[in-house]
Amino acid sequence: xxxMKGGAPALAVAAAETLQAPSSRLVITGRQGPSACGPVRVKxxxxxxxxxxxxxxxxxxxxxxLVPVHSPVSGKVVDVQPAPGPDGEMVPAxxxxxxxxxxxxxxxxxxxxxxxxxxxxxxxxxxxxxxxGVDGAACPGQGPLYERLEQGLDxxxxxxxxxxxxxxxxxxxxxxxxxxxxxxxxxxxxGRAAGASRVLVAVHRGGPADEALTRALAEQAELRTGSMPVxxxxxxxxxxxxxxxxxxxxxxxxxxxxxxxxxxxxPSPPMMxxxxxxxxxxxxxxxxxxxxxxxxxxxxxxxxxRAVRVPIGTPVASLLQGHGEQETSETPVLVLVGGPLQxxxxxxxxxxxxKSVSAITAMPPxxxxxxxxxxxxxxxxxxxCPVGLLPLYIARAAAAGxxxxxxxxxxxxxxxxxxxxxLCPSYRPLLQWIRLAKYGRARRPGNGGDL
Amino acid sequence: xxxxxxxxASLLIQPAPHVHAREASxxxxxxxxxxxxSVPTVAAIVRYGAPAxxxxxxxxxxxxxAEALCCLARGERLTSxxxxxxxxxxxxxxxxxxxxxxxxxxxxxxxVAVGLGKHVFGGLGQNIFNPALVGHVFLLAxxxxxxxxxxxxxxxxxxxxRQGEVVPDHLPLLWQGGPGPLGAASPLATYAxxxxxxxxxxxxxxxxxxxxxxxxxxAMALGWDPxxxxxxxLAPLTVAFFVHDPVTTPVGAGGQLLFGVGVGLLTVLLRIYxxxxxxxxxxxxxxxxxxxxxxxxxxxxxxxRLQALREARPLKVSTQAQWARDLRSVLVLVVxxxxxxxxxxxxxxxxxxxxxxxxxxxxxEVGLKGILPEAASFEQVAEVDGTPIYEARDATGRPLxxxxxxxxxxxxxxxxxxxxxxxxxQRLIGVRVVEQSETPGLGSRITEEAFLAQFEGKSMDDxxxxxxxxxxxxxATISTMGVADGVYAAIEMAREAWEGR
Numbered sequence: 001x002x003x004m005k006g007g008a009p010a011l012a013v014a015a016a017e018t019l020q021a022p023s024s025r026l027v028i029t030g031r032q033g034p035s036a037c038g039p040v041r042v043k044x045x046x047x048x049x050x051x052x053x054x055x056x057x058x059x060x061x062x063x064x065x066l067v068p069v070h071s072p073v074s075g076k077v078v079d080v081q082p083a084p085g086p087d088g089e090m091v092p093a094x095x096x097x098x099x100x101x102x103x104x105x106x107x108x109x110x111x112x113x114x115x116x117x118x119x120x121x122x123x124x125x126x127x128x129x130x131x132x133g134v135d136g137a138a139c140p141g142q143g144p145l146y147e148r149l150e151q152g153l154d155x156x157x158x159x160x161x162x163x164x165x166x167x168x169x170x171x172x173x174x175x176x177x178x179x180x181x182x183x184x185x186x187x188x189x190x191g192r193a194a195g196a197s198r199v200l201v202a203v204h205r206g207g208p209a210d211e212a213l214t215r216a217l218a219e220q221a222e223l224r225t226g227s228m229p230v231x232x233x234x235x236x237x238x239x240x241x242x243x244x245x246x247x248x249x250x251x252x253x254x255x256x257x258x259x260x261x262x263x264x265x266x267p268s269p270p271m272m273x274x275x276x277x278x279x280x281x282x283x284x285x286x287x288x289x290x291x292x293x294x295x296x297x298x299x300x301x302x303x304x305x306r307a308v309r310v311p312i313g314t315p316v317a318s319l320l321q322g323h324g325e326q327e328t329s330e331t332p333v334l335v336l337v338g339g340p341l342q343x344x345x346x347x348x349x350x351x352x353x354x355k356s357v358s359a360i361t362a363m364p365p366x367x368x369x370x371x372x373x374x375x376x377x378x379x380x381x382x383x384x385c386p387v388g389l390l391p392l393y394i395a396r397a398a399a400a401g402x403x404x405x406x407x408x409x410x411x412x413x414x415x416x417x418x419x420x421x422x423l424c425p426s427y428r429p430l431l432q433w434i435r436l437a438k439y440g441r442a443r444r445p446g447n448g449g450d451l
Numbered sequence: 452x453x454x455x456x457x458x459x460a461s462l463l464i465q466p467a468p469h470v471h472a473r474e475a476s477x478x479x480x481x482x483x484x485x486x487x488x489s490v491p492t493v494a495a496i497v498r499y500g501a502p503a504x505x506x507x508x509x510x511x512x513x514x515x516x517a518e519a520l521c522c523l524a525r526g527e528r529l530t531s532x533x534x535x536x537x538x539x540x541x542x543x544x545x546x547x548x549x550x551x552x553x554x555x556x557x558x559x560x561x562x563v564a565v566g567l568g569k570h571v572f573g574g575l576g577q578n579i580f581n582p583a584l585v586g587h588v589f590l591l592a593x594x595x596x597x598x599x600x601x602x603x604x605x606x607x608x609x610x611x612x613r614q615g616e617v618v619p620d621h622l623p624l625l626w627q628g629g630p631g632p633l634g635a636a637s638p639l640a641t642y643a644x645x646x647x648x649x650x651x652x653x654x655x656x657x658x659x660x661x662x663x664x665x666x667x668x669x670a671m672a673l674g675w676d677p678x679x680x681x682x683x684x685l686a687p688l689t690v691a692f693f694v695h696d697p698v699t700t701p702v703g704a705g706g707q708l709l710f711g712v713g714v715g716l717l718t719v720l721l722r723i724y725x726x727x728x729x730x731x732x733x734x735x736x737x738x739x740x741x742x743x744x745x746x747x748x749x750x751x752x753x754x755x756r757l758q759a760l761r762e763a764r765p766l767k768v769s770t771q772a773q774w775a776r777d778l779r780s781v782l783v784l785v786v787x788x789x790x791x792x793x794x795x796x797x798x799x800x801x802x803x804x805x806x807x808x809x810x811x812x813x814x815x816e817v818g819l820k821g822i823l824p825e826a827a828s829f830e831q832v833a834e835v836d837g838t839p840i841y842e843a844r845d846a847t848g849r850p851l852x853x854x855x856x857x858x859x860x861x862x863x864x865x866x867x868x869x870x871x872x873x874x875x876x877q878r879l880i881g882v883r884v885v886e887q888s889e890t891p892g893l894g895s896r897i898t899e900e901a902f903l904a905q906f907e908g909k910s911m912d913d914x915x916x917x918x919x920x921x922x923x924x925x926x927a928t929i930s931t932m933g934v935a936d937g938v939y940a941a942i943e944m945a946r947e948a949w950e951g952r
Contacts, residue, residue, distance in 0.1 A: 088464075332463050333461055333463065334463050334465070334469055335462060336467075336469065340468065341467060341468045341469070343467055343469065345463065345464045345465060345469075346462065347462065347464055349462070363469070365463055365465075365469070366469060366470050370476070373575070374573075374574070374577060376575070376576040377697055377700075377702050378480070378702075379697070379701075379703060379707075382702050383704075388753065389757075390702065390749065393746075393750055409750065409754065410754075410757045413761070416467075418467055418468035421468050422470060422471055422472050423475045424471075425475045425476050425477045425479070426576070427471065427476075429466075431466075432466055
């Protein structure tokens with residue numbers, strides 16, 4: 001397994017900041033996470049209350065599979081037309097100008113005891129969470145949350161990632177550490193909604209989230225012993241490439257749940273990974289009876305980390321302290337949704353934060369890139385790959401247009417962690433080639449393209 | 452993706468990952484390899500002085516000239532990594548050669564190494580064979596005797612061993628290698644470089660481990676001392692550098708292990724049965740040629756693992772802390788070393804009678820056949836004071852006489868003689884010096900044919916006194932006396948054996 005310089009983040013969880021200069025105009029998009037949101041419910045000129053549905057089904061409507069988006073503020077709809085989302089893709093969007101009235105809709109109905117999700121019928125809990133707009137993915141490319149929850153774990157294990165997704169970018173750790181009670185409650189709720197038999201919250205041993213969650217769990221007897229018990233799993237070595245699936249496997253092994261190879265006979269229990277941010281969103285919705293309209297974003301600027309809680313629809317520019325003037329400056333800068341290893345470039349600083357934006361990284365482009373050289377077959381990428389693939393051969397096949405061969409070598413099993421590319425001494429764009437084989441079509445007919 | 456609002460000029464858009472590990476750079480790998488290779492280079496220069504400097508400089512010059520010309524011809528830019536790669540090739544080629552090489556040959560070797568070994572395949576990363584060894588083998592094929600030469604009138608230690616002569620012990624050999632390539636001037640220095648290469652993660656342990664195991668097993672099975680094989684010739688350089696060349700060795704851990712085992716087996720096989728003295732260069736090149744095949748095996752293994760993954764069999768992931776993993780790997784290493792050490796020791800124990808008998812057989816082959824070339828077999832017929840006495844017979848089974856080895860006391864140490872005696876005729880057949888450490892130029896002249904010829908056909912009843920019936924070597928009376936006494940003692944023993952029949 002690859003170890004990166006930099007080490008595990010040893011920062012204390014500062015109380016989550018609230019934004020110093022909140023934006024007066026929010027752009028709430030109709031695509032907040034992996035799930036579909038449904039049609040827009042307001043039109044230009046409408047007044048909206050905080051908590052009012054902007055996209056998707058109203059409370060009480062069914063709208064199967066659709067996760068509604070709610071207005072974080074009271075204000076006036078000044079625009080209803082497509083706008084760029086965080087990745088630059090044009091999506092339906094509602095622009096709300098914030099007013100001073102602070103009008104709110106009625107809280108969401110919670111027919112069962114909110115602090116004991118184990119007592120809720122699973123289907124009712126799923127419906128409640130969906131109505132509250134809880135959405136999220138544990139890693140890029142994961143499907144809609146409610147498809148996973150409804151498919152169910154059938155007595156399996158839910159692992160909540162409270163560590164992070166990249167070395168040096170502990171977004172999940174910060175969320176869980178800032179809202180430990182909501183994280184535990186939400187973990188139990190997600191476990192109940194998915195029909196899990198055990199819920200493991202994976203933390204970095206001795207880290208800030210470990211401390212906060214342990215204390216919170218000690219205070220909440222019903223979460224330790226209730227019908228949906230939550231366990232904290234402490235992992236020692238998180239100083240390497242975190243890929244949520246691998247994290248989950250480690251958490252299972254650490255909890256003493258053996259997951260052995262198929263040949264040895266013992267079947268592995270079903271497993272599901274969710275991020276701590278999703279759990280916190282679920283927990284807060286239960287505790288407050290209020291839909292998800294805010295997001296704690298980890299902001300990394302020039303290596304300094306902050307956690308800022310903002311309403312969804314806030315422009316990325318207002319999260320960044322040092323980059324307001326960058327818009328006119330000639331110094332090139334990378335602003336990423338996510339971290340330096342897997343983050344996507346923001347094409348415009350006015351793009352809005354969504355429920356699934358865990359981190360914003362602003363960094364100068366790495367200056368030590370060199371032009372790509374020939375592969376010297378040193379095998380560093382083979383050593384680095386957490387899945388055990390041979391990245392050099394997948395990339396070679398993809399570059400030759402042999403997409404079927406690239407997929408046979410595991411292009412689709414690639415988790416896109418980027419380790420191979422980061423460690424290639426010839427600066428070869430291995431992951432880019434692998435992505436081409438993973439998602440793309442064969443470039444030429446007759447060479448085995450199977451799409 | 453739809454086009455977003457106008458982009459800010461300062462915002463970059465690029466696919467992830469957005470960082471690159473600083474330590475992952477070809478230039479850095481080459482630079483660190485050059486630092487590692489400087490250790491045996493300095494050792495060679497300290498030991499051999501100016502000749503070593505000349506050979507290394509000529510090899511580097513040849514390599515750099517070829518690099519410049521090839522890049523010019525192919526219209527490529529001469530990058531720092533091109534220079535560094537060729538510099539490394541040049542130094543490594545120089546280290547494979549003996550200090551006595553004529554410099555023009557070395558320059559040719561350098562040009563061939565980089566030109567034929569690398570650029571004809573398309574440059575850095577494209578070659579199949581290790582460039583330095585391509586240059587070495589070219590020189591070996593063209594000037595076999597020169598490349599296999601020793602130093603200061605002594606033959607390379609590998610050649611001595613093959614002739615059945617006694618070679619220095621392990622520790623002296625480790626500190627100061629026998630005559631041979633510059634890279635074995637001090638095997639200790641070269642192995643220090645090997646440790647650096649592993650420590651700096653420029654190579655992994657699999658290939659060296661495979662080499663040690665492969666060479667040890669075959670050497671012992673054939674009745675040779677394995678440690679000797681690790682210390683002489685190109686073995687230290689192979690372990691330190693040639694098995695770590697990323698371009699020409701396999702990519703996966705299993706493949707690297709296989710590669711090392713192959714190089715170890717072939718090295719010993721070619722050293723013992725090959726027509727050249729040293730087989731390591733050919734061994735590495737043969738395994739280079741097999742590397743694409745080994746890599747295909749790695750691909751097949753990877754596909755099998757993927758099949759398991761697709762059938763949702765999870766991979767094993769360790770949950771221990773890093774220090775625990777480090778400790779575990781150290782413990783595993785210790786256990787593996789201990790177990791393989793014990794296995795090797797047991798094997799060696801079991802093999803040592805065979806080794807001894809084979810060494811004896813080789814000594815007979817080399818020593819006694821020198822006296823009795825027409826003999827087809829030597830059969831031990833008696834033992835006098837622990838000295839075996841052999842009866843030589845020709846192909847038809849007719850006895851030719853008795854033959855034996857005796858140790859005599861010389862001026863610089865023991866002199867080991869092979870003596871053949873025709874008991875029917877009561878005459879000496881001949882005497883050969885198998886081993887001696889007399890003063891070069893004086894006492895060492897006892898090995899000369901002119902001196903030894905006087906023993907041929909001498910009567911067993913002669914007094915064997917220097918100055919009387921033995922022509923002494925001037926300035927080496929004690930050496931002469933030693934040989935005479937030794938021959939006399941041999942006659943006494945043969946007589947005793949003959950009477951005891």
